[in-house]
Amino acid sequence: MxxxxxxxxxxxxxxxxxxxxxxxxxxxxxxxxxxxxxxxxxxxxxxxxxxxxxxxxxxxxxxxxxxxxxxxxxxxxSFKLGIEFHDWYKKGHQYMHPFGPYGVNMNGIPFHHYWLKDKLQGKEDPLSDYCLEYQAALNNKFCHPQAQSRSAMANIKYAYHxxxxxxxxxxxxxxxxxxxxxxxxxxxxxxxxxxxxxxxxxxxxxxxxxxxxxxxxxxxxxxxxxxxxxxxxxxxWRQYLPCDSAIAQPSESLSTIKPYTISTAHECGWQWQIPLQHRIGNGFVFSSQFLSKDLAIDCLAKRLPSKALSEPRQLNWINxxxxxxxxxxxxxxxxxxxxxxxxxxxxxxxxxxxxxxxxxxxxxxxxxxxxxxxxxxxxxxxxxxIRDFIILHYKATQRNDSAFWRYCASMPIPDSLQNKIELYQSSGRIFRENNELFSEISWLSVMNGQGLVPKAYHPLVNNLSEQQRQQNLSHIAGAMREAEQQMPDHKAYLQKYCRVST
Ligand SMILES: Cc1cc2nc3c(=O)[nH]c(=O)nc-3n(C[C@H](O)[C@H](O)[C@H](O)COP(=O)(O)OP(=O)(O)OC[C@H]3O[C@@H](n4cnc5c(N)ncnc54)[C@H](O)[C@@H]3O)c2cc1C
Missing domain, CATH: 3.50.50.60 (FAD/NAD(P)-binding domain)
Incomplete structure (x- = not known):
């Protein structure tokens, strides 16, 4: 120029x-x-x-x-601490992809390997116990990072709706x-x-x-x-990501403002709920190959969390x-x-x-x-x-209750994603490639949430005595609980910090 x-x-x-x-x-x-x-x-x-x-x-x-x-x-x-996924792995199951980490790495080994040892021994020990953002979200809590805190509150990771x-x-x-x-x-x-x-x-x-x-x-x-x-x-990328349409329709606020997005899988797609201060943003994402627009509108209308505020609006795209x-x-x-x-x-x-x-x-x-x-x-x-990360949600599912989910479970996937899944399944290892957007925490949240179970944990986990490992795990879970209890209610926090001026 x-x-x-x-x-x-x-x-x-x-x-x-x-x-x-x-x-x-x-x-x-x-x-x-x-x-x-x-x-x-x-x-x-x-x-x-x-x-x-x-x-x-x-x-x-x-x-x-x-x-x-x-x-x-x-x-x-409003504030957002992650996304809660309902019915993605199978009906009745839910998990969260939080923005913050699980526990702390020990001796250079990612935390989740220490937790994985319990899981592989058959213990019911949810990963969520070790993440403050996850705990806070489940309890509708939020506050900004507390720089002076020596707990996980110092580094709370959040985004916005x-x-x-x-x-x-x-x-x-x-x-x-x-x-x-x-x-x-x-x-x-x-x-x-x-x-x-x-x-x-x-x-x-x-x-x-x-x-x-x-x-x-x-x-x-x-x-x-x-x-x-x-x-x-x-x-x-339609062969990997068949959803190509959405119906969007806002609805009235509820008494609680959740500090997270909700994504609920249905027979032919999924529904989002995005809680703002004055309304909830809703949408139903589906594949036009498997569902008509009219049925999609109907499906969303039946599942709106509150009274609709406007007519449904359709959007179409190709991934x-x-x-x-x-x-x-x-x-x-x-x-x-x-x-x-x-x-x-x-x-x-x-x-x-x-x-x-x-x-x-x-x-x-x-x-x-x-x-x-x-x-x-x-x-x-x-x-x-990013495409690979999104495909993972559809591919790693046990749902087979519709032609849509059967297609997703059996569709071919890119080699890059296949390699990531195989590495995790064989040894619980996850690597962030070339500074990709989604970190190990994100991949772990979704791979674990979608029911993938590694065959083994990192061998160096055994350098910690069993007693020490258990003590560390329970100390971390306790610290997360304690920190969460100190956090205020999300809605109350919004009203104090950034209430909508009318
Ligand atoms: C269903 C759905 C849900 C989404 N949810 C999220 C979400 O939760 N979070 C997120 O980060 N992203 C989300 N996105 C993506 C996000 O909406 C888009 O990335 C964002 O809105 C950017 O759109 P845009 O500005 O590229 O295009 P548009 O919003 O389409 O804007 C196009 C602009 O071009 C102008 N224009 C076009 N043609 C002409 C012309 N001939 N002359 C003059 N002007 C013209 C139009 O007037 C308009 O101003 C979602 C998208 C979809 C479809």
Missing amino acids: DTEKKSKVVIVGGGSAGWMTAAALSHLLPRDRFAITLIESKTIGTVSVGEATIPSILEFNQMLGIDEAEFLSFTHG FDAVKYAEYLSAFSVKRGVNKIIAQITKVHQHAQTQDISSVALSNGELIEGDLFIDCSGFKGLLIAQTLKVGFED GKRQQAWKNNCIAIGLSAGFIEPLESTGLQLIQSAIMRLLSLFPSGRCQQVDIDTYNRYTDDELWR
Whole structure:
């Protein structure tokens, strides 16, 4: 890009992806060198269902200097300590994927091997006893990390639930305050340089022509620039992840605000419950191959936890990713770059990591192929690993009560996931690959929760005497219980910290 004049960055789309990108770029790029424009269409609208997050969102907000209490009050947000899975392994069974760790590693060996020895000896010793976030969630408790505490309270790991529409509104005001030129209009034509095929400008329904040096495609599933203009193909993962539709419908709040997301498996998919301060976000995710829209609407209506607040809304997608997220001078961020169904709340995280990757490879002139290739390689790697983690939930199940679950249990899976499962089953070992998003704790939670049982624990566990091992386990479980008892009720905490101002 020419540094003599201002470089023009054009963001197409004003959903969460567009506004998260605009917020980060307007905060970090110097205003005297960059002009940022965001174009959104009120006619086309946004997906607006990204309401559950994972802990990395805290880093994003901190990078922007966002005040947490003000943010949560504005977005009607609540705290999230993990996801509780009901009926996934088999009907009547439940487990949690908490954000915090289990116990503490001892002598360099991950904690769960010490616990596994008990399990392999047939003792009923739930892993949940050793995780503070898990215990707090089950008891509807929450507080911020207590830096001065010498217990697990010092490092409580949490994320947020929030209203997606309010989130975009918040970031929009944030970005406009920092100089982003917001245009409400529909893009009717995209122009490219004849020789390079770079995107040169977009024509708007209001007659304006917006030129740019760098275009960020945040236009949602259709990928207005990356797919429709630059013709980048799509890697389709339907054979591994058959759910391609959702019905979303909010309902009234209950007296308790749970500090976790609930995911309940049903015959042909699963249902989410996301408790906010003012309502519960609900949705039913299903595969259109196995269930009709009308039955899905019916299924959700019967299982809403409280009175519906609006009509059901349908969403459709294909799980998969764009073959290249960055091509020429266009970077796809958000749904235009790919989507993995919302089971582990990874949508906003993928936007965040794309923004961070873009910042670290930000072009200083014309986009360089080496930067583009690096960006695309890391994007692919991130998505493939997350895809494997999501597939695990469907594959490792004992459910066979419907054609949907029988398909999931028998479907082929990627070798990368097969290797992970085999390693865990043979020796309880888990390795985090290439800095992948989900840590050993996450993989352990889901592999254990989905009923996978290793044949053996780490041999060095036996370096601890049996008496010492038992003492350590009961000391850790006791410390978790004690810490949980000191934590306040989640709803009371919200009311004090970030009550929604009316
Ligand atoms: C069922 C479901 C549940 C989800 N749950 C979660 C969750 O719990 N947590 C999570 O992190 N993520 C979740 N996600 C993902 C999350 O919703 C998305 O990642 C997020 O909303 C980003 O969407 P987006 O901004 O890419 O696209 P969109 O919201 O679709 O925005 C597209 C934008 O492009 C604009 N646009 C399109 N075409 C034009 C045009 N021609 N001219 C001008 N403007 C145009 C539109 O006006 C709009 O502003 C979920 C997704 C789905 C489908």
